[in-house]
Amino acid sequence: MSGTAKQLLGEIEGFLAQFDITPSKFGVAAVNDGHLVAKLRKGSSVTLKTADRVRAYMASQRRAAPSQIACRATVPAAYRVLLIIGGGIAAYKCLDLIRRLRERGIAVRAVMTRAAQQFVTPLSVGALSNDRVFTELFDLDDEREIGHIRLSREADVIVVAPATADLLAKMAGGHADDLASSVLMATNKPVLVAPAMNPRMWLHPATRRNVAQLAADGIAFVGPNVGEMAERGEAGLGRMGEVPELIDAIASLLSSSAGASVSAKPLAGRHVLITSGPTQEAIDPVRYIANRSSGKQGSAIAVEAAALGARVTLVSGPTRLSDPAGVEVVHIESAREMLEAVRNALPADVAIFAAAVADWRVATQSDQKIKKSPGKNAPRLALVENPDILKAIAAERSGRRPGLVIGFAAETQNVIEFAQKKRKAKGADWIVANDVSPETGIMGGDRNAVHIISEEGVESWPELDKAEVARRLMARVASRFADARAEPA
Numbered sequence: 291m292s293g294t295a296k297q298l299l300g301e302i303e304g305f306l307a308q309f310d311i312t313p314s315k316f317g318v319a320a321v322n323d324g325h326l327v328a329k330l331r332k333g334s335s336v337t338l339k340t341a342d343r344v345r346a347y348m349a350s351q352r353r354a355a356p357s358q359i360a361c362r363a364t365v366p367a368a369y370r371v372l373l374i375i376g377g378g379i380a381a382y383k384c385l386d387l388i389r390r391l392r393e394r395g396i397a398v399r400a401v402m403t404r405a406a407q408q409f410v411t412p413l414s415v416g417a418l419s420n421d422r423v424f425t426e427l428f429d430l431d432d433e434r435e436i437g438h439i440r441l442s443r444e445a446d447v448i449v450v451a452p453a454t455a456d457l458l459a460k461m462a463g464g465h466a467d468d469l470a471s472s473v474l475m476a477t478n479k480p481v482l483v484a485p486a487m488n489p490r491m492w493l494h495p496a497t498r499r500n501v502a503q504l505a506a507d508g509i510a511f512v513g514p515n516v517g518e519m520a521e522r523g524e525a526g527l528g529r530m531g532e533v534p535e536l537i538d539a540i541a542s543l544l545s546s547s548a549g550a551s552v553s554a555k556p557l558a559g560r561h562v563l564i565t566s567g568p569t570q571e572a573i574d575p576v577r578y579i580a581n582r583s584s585g586k587q588g589s590a591i592a593v594e595a596a597a598l599g600a601r602v603t604l605v606s607g608p609t610r611l612s613d614p615a616g617v618e619v620v621h622i623e624s625a626r627e628m629l630e631a632v633r634n635a636l637p638a639d640v641a642i643f644a645a646a647v648a649d650w651r652v653a654t655q656s657d658q659k660i661k662k663s664p665g666k667n668a669p670r671l672a673l674v675e676n677p678d679i680l681k682a683i684a685a686e687r688s689g690r691r692p693g694l695v696i697g698f699a700a701e702t703q704n705v706i707e708f709a710q711k712k713r714k715a716k717g718a719d720w721i722v723a724n725d726v727s728p729e730t731g732i733m734g735g736d737r738n739a740v741h742i743i744s745e746e747g748v749e750s751w752p753e754l755d756k757a758e759v760a761r762r763l764m765a766r767v768a769s770r771f772a773d774a775r776a777e778p779a
């Protein structure tokens with residue numbers, strides 16, 4: 291496959307992951323070839339002319355109003371945040387904030403001040419929030435269709451980030467001369483502000499007065515933190531809070547305002563059981579059969595599950611990785627030990643089988659080191675099949691079977707077809723399928739390109755680093771549990 295084709299396929303996969311278009315429709319719309327993506331996935335090359343046309347098509351779609359293109363919603367949005375983005379360098383953090391909130395099933399609608407648009411574009415904000423971005427107070431269409439009162443009414447909480455010294459002053463003084471300040475004047479919803487400014491501005495008596503006034507008015511604050519400023523050599527109190535801190539603050543505000551339990555930790559109270567790494571099957575006291583699994587993907591999933599509040603048990607074969615913090619790690623060597631450790635860890639709400647379990651072990655393990663007899667025949671190893679841990683756990687009786695059983699399928703050819711068969715044969719709910727051919731560098735590497743196979747079909751993700759695969763996978767798991775939550779009245 292040529293470099294151009296590989297790069298183009300990466301761009302297309304990213305586009306498909308973002309927009310709800312099937313690969314065949316994509317090909318037809320871009321270059322009138324419904325098989326384009328399939329051919330690229332199989333390794334075909336592409337002419338520069340075709341690549342240009344495909345890129346022009348993706349650019350035109352991205353330019354179109356983001357709201358006209360349905361993004362693949364990961365979860366039904368149960369809570370709504372109106373995010374007012376102020377004009378500061380920290381505005382870039384809002385992009386990540388929007389993604390993380392949406393992963394947690396929280397819808398985000400954004401208002402941007404004029405200054406904010408100097409730092410991030412409404413286009414990127416809209417693409418991530420999957421909604422229109424509101425910028426003008428006197429926009430006839432907006433006022434007719436959705437004015438500042440409605441923006442406030444349709445939100446559960448309002449978040450101002452970054453809250454500049456100027457925005458705080460406007461809020462404290464009751465100004466309403468642009469859309470952001472008008473929404474803030476018109477709202478009766480809880481408001482959280484995340485200040486970000488130069489330390490001298492934060493410590494200025496005017497800002498001190500404004501902050502005290504806003505706190506007295508019932509406005510909630512998160513940050514600022516001490517840290518380095520964007521300006522060279524400047525440091526001190528004034529750095530905007532980090533995204534996880536903002537999420538925690540938003541979640542607690544949503545919980546108290548909605549009277550419901552909203553959590554930045556959507557897997558709190560859940561037990562997630564993960565197998566990871568290779569297994570080693572002893573031949574004799576010094577030799578063993580193993581494979582190239584690094585355990586990185588399983589370990590990244592454990593980290594993410596713990597970050598979402600789950601109690602996590604990681605049953606891991608021998609790897610070079612250190613144990614992730616906040617995770618109970620059970621170290622095993624062989625497949626049979628892994629099965630026993632997994633059974634001991636039940637019950638679990640979710641079981642994720644990321645381990646590369648050795649399919650076979652030697653029938654009779656030698657107690658003593660097998661000696662070489664020069665000139666004589668090499669010993670023959672008789673192999674027997676190891677227990678299939680995933681299959682065994684998926685077949686557990688109801689009550690003991692985890693509610694969601696997720697397997698991996700490491701394939702070197704016909705990835706989706708083989709993985710679909712594996713899902714049925716093993717009784718898994720989802721299979722995370724990946725191509726582990728040596729040229730992909732996935733086995734042992736830091737990146738992964740996976741397809742999520744479930745009863746509903748196949749979802750192909752672009753090549754991502756393993757931590758991002760873990761984040762998306764656990765967000766999908768969390769959304770499965772969040773689905774049970776009711777839409778707000």
Ligand code: CTP
Nearest residue numbers: 643644645647676677678679680697698699700
């Ligand atoms: N698996 C398992 N126990 C085994 C073998 C595999 O739990 N003895 C799990 C893996 O952790 C993975 C899934 O089954 O989640 C598929 O593993 P994979 O190695 O892709 O498939 P195999 O069943 O080994 O089939 P094959 O090697 O023929 O592709």
